Amino acid sequence: MTDSDPVRRARDVLARFGVRSKVTVAGLRAIYEAPFKELKGIVKSTDTLVNISRALGKSDAYVHAYRLVLAVDDVERDGHTCVAMVDLRKRTSGILSVAAFDSGLAMAQRLDELLLEDDFVYKTSTWAQERSIVKEILRLARDFGPRGLERPKVARLLDAVHTDATMDDFGLTPQQSDAVRMVFGNPVSVLTGFAGTGKTTTVKCIKTIADRMGYVTRLAAPTGAAAKRIRELFDPCAACSGSGSSNGADTSCTCACTVHKLLDAAVDKSGRFMFRRHRGNPISAHLVVVDESSMLDLALTARLLLALPVGARIVFIGDPCQLPSVMAGKVLKDMAACLPHVALTQVMRQARDSDILAFAHRVRAGGLATGGTPVARDFSWEPLEDVGDIIQRVHELVEEWRGEDEDEDGSEGCSFQVLCPARRPGAHGLSTTDLNPLLQRTVNRANREAHHKTAAAAKRKPCRMVPGDRVMYTKNADGLLNGDTGHVTQVVWVPGKGRWDVEVQYEASLRWHDGADVNLDLAWAVTVHKSQGNQYDRVLLVMHPGHARLLSRELLYTAVTRAKSRLVMLAAERCVSACVATGVERFTRLGESLHACVSPLFFE
Numbered sequence: 001m002t003d004s005d006p007v008r009r010a011r012d013v014l015a016r017f018g019v020r021s022k023v024t025v026a027g028l029r030a031i032y033e034a035p036f037k038e039l040k041g042i043v044k045s046t047d048t049l050v051n052i053s054r055a056l057g058k059s060d061a062y063v064h065a066y067r068l069v070l071a072v073d074d075v076e077r078d079g080h081t082c083v084a085m086v087d088l089r090k091r092t093s094g095i096l097s098v099a100a101f102d103s104g105l106a107m108a109q110r111l112d113e114l115l116l117e118d119d120f121v122y123k124t125s126t127w128a129q130e131r132s133i134v135k136e137i138l139r140l141a142r143d144f145g146p147r148g149l150e151r152p153k154v155a156r157l158l159d160a161v162h163t164d165a166t167m168d169d170f171g172l173t174p175q176q177s178d179a180v181r182m183v184f185g186n187p188v189s190v191l192t193g194f195a196g197t198g199k200t201t202t203v204k205c206i207k208t209i210a211d212r213m214g215y216v217t218r219l220a221a222p223t224g225a226a227a228k229r230i231r232e233l234f235d236p237c238a239a240c241s242g243s244g245s246s247n248g249a250d251t252s253c254t255c256a257c258t259v260h261k262l263l264d265a266a267v268d269k270s271g272r273f274m275f276r277r278h279r280g281n282p283i284s285a286h287l288v289v290v291d292e293s294s295m296l297d298l299a300l301t302a303r304l305l306l307a308l309p310v311g312a313r314i315v316f317i318g319d320p321c322q323l324p325s326v327m328a329g330k331v332l333k334d335m336a337a338c339l340p341h342v343a344l345t346q347v348m349r350q351a352r353d354s355d356i357l358a359f360a361h362r363v364r365a366g367g368l369a370t371g372g373t374p375v376a377r378d379f380s381w382e383p384l385e386d387v388g389d390i391i392q393r394v395h396e397l398v399e400e401w402r403g404e405d406e407d408e409d410g411s412e413g414c415s416f417q418v419l420c421p422a423r424r425p426g427a428h429g430l431s432t433t434d435l436n437p438l439l440q441r442t443v444n445r446a447n448r449e450a451h452h453k454t455a456a457a458a459k460r461k462p463c464r465m466v467p468g469d470r471v472m473y474t475k476n477a478d479g480l481l482n483g484d485t486g487h488v489t490q491v492v493w494v495p496g497k498g499r500w501d502v503e504v505q506y507e508a509s510l511r512w513h514d515g516a517d518v519n520l521d522l523a524w525a526v527t528v529h530k531s532q533g534n535q536y537d538r539v540l541l542v543m544h545p546g547h548a549r550l551l552s553r554e555l556l557y558t559a560v561t562r563a564k565s566r567l568v569m570l571a572a573e574r575c576v577s578a579c580v581a582t583g584v585e586r587f588t589r590l591g592e593s594l595h596a597c598v599s600p601l602f603f604e
């Protein structure tokens with residue numbers, strides 16, 4: 001067999017099965033070696049993948065191995081990081097005999113795809129991330145040095161914060177003071193609190209004390225919007241106040257930023273994120289404060305811990321009732337259960353006046369009173385179920401709010417956000433994909449008509465986006481993060497390419513996109529998942545029984561707590577009850593590992 005044989009064979013087989021993506025010679029060689037691995041993102045049908053593998057001469061054990069890999073992929077899509085072997089056997093009993101399962105599992109381990117630990121089956125990559133988190137926390141704990149040396153100093157500074165007239169908005173509760181002492185006394189700690197329990201005040205106090213101790217503190221959050229919120233709590237850093245900009249774009253800037261920026265993420269040649277901060281080139285900080293940590297997944301947490309210097313402290317802050325990370329796992333909850341942890345439970349005075357927060361706390365506690373809430377000061381619930389009724393009401397409310405916005409400040413545009421559980425259009429006809437074009441027609445009518453007129457005059461199909469549209473980028477690429485939002489500033493026809501290009505003003509940069517880029521969405525309506533890390537003045541939440549599969553307590557709580565001053569919920573009573581009755585359950589073994597290896601070091 002010559003060198004070119006595998007390439008030719010792979011090309012022939014792909015052609016035979018109608019796989020039409022462009023593949024390089026190196027790609028064909030890789031497909032010949034590992035057809036399942038290389039094609040599983042491209043070929044959707046498992047049967048076709050099996051047939052391609054067989055046509056390329058792969059063994060039965062190889063095919064069984066990848067049936068198991070796909071089954072574990074499903075387990076991860078449900079949020080679990082691993083599965084008990086007996087359960088995996090049950091899940092796959094319809095397609096694999098006992099012998100096929102055993103040979104497949106052995107092969108999957110040889111191929112380094114799956115890993116078996118204590119009768120639990122993991123994807124090797126996921127296991128390695130969990131392992132890395134445990135290992136790095138262990139390292140930080142060992143390197144931390146003797147505890148308690150700074151205790152008197154922190155106590156003095158805490159007293160000063162309490163009595164300092166210039167900081168009278170602090171007025172820490174005993175729980176908040178405990179949190180501050182915990183952060184300075186431990187290499188890794190966790191601070192959790194529900195909405196309105198004063199996490200932000202605690203962060204301010206931690207930063208103030210750290211400054212007075214001469215510490216370099218870096219504040220970060222998983223999304224751009226969440227990072228911006230923290231950035232606005234503090235004066236700009238020296239680099240920013242010198243340049244006059246405070247949007248985190250400057251590389252020497254030490255203002256609050258995304259975790260990706262803190263890790264100095266860059267894109268490598270294959271378009272993948274790489275991090276220039278790691279063990280050999282750590283973040284330069286004495287203290288790292290990560291907010292909105294409920295959104296952190298295993299991979300990013302592992303990378304962050306890996307990039308902390310010797311002797312540093314890190315505190316993970318988050319709301320444990322929000323939706324967990326998009327990827328499998330529940331890092332914040334697992335860490336909270338096994339590491340030094342303070343839970344803020346006391347609802348602050350200002351927050352007690354909010355009906356939005358009162359409702360959020362009822363959702364969280366699972367104790368929803370019967371019937372709809374009467375129209376209250378800042379929260380109302382209209383129990384609509386018919387999609388037509390819901391859409392009509394969305395239009396009415398949006399028109400009303402738009403009018404109010406124009407009265408107040410015509411230049412600022414619309415300060416509301418429509419939230420919906422689903423992105424993909426379903427039979428219900430109520431997804432962000434359905435709602436966005438409708439909202440564009442209402443909210444951005446004049447620009448839409450102008451663009452459509454221009455397009456019609458030139459006999460072209462109009463672009464999905466028109467100037468003034470709110471848009472969201474949904475991929476980590478080109479220096480943008482999944483979830484970054486911006487405004488369309490112009491839409492221009494590019495004759496050479498025969499397409500519309502769209503210019504978008506993001507917070508820190510101005511970008512051009514292909515108007516047909518599938519990663520650029522209209523964002524008048526966004527999913528609850530994508531709204532995490534953001535807060536909006538007014539939120540219009542729509543839910544439908546057709547969303548049943550997506551509804552959970554965490555989803556409703558997250559949606560409700562996005563609203564700052566006004567929340568309207570359009571949802572049938574049975575949708576809301578379904579949310580309240582369903583908690584997100586995820587199985588992981590991170591807590592167990594932390595408990596066994598790390599906890600003794602913290603709690604001796």
Ligand SMILES: [Zn+2]
Nearest residue numbers: 237240253255
């Ligand atoms: Zn700065």
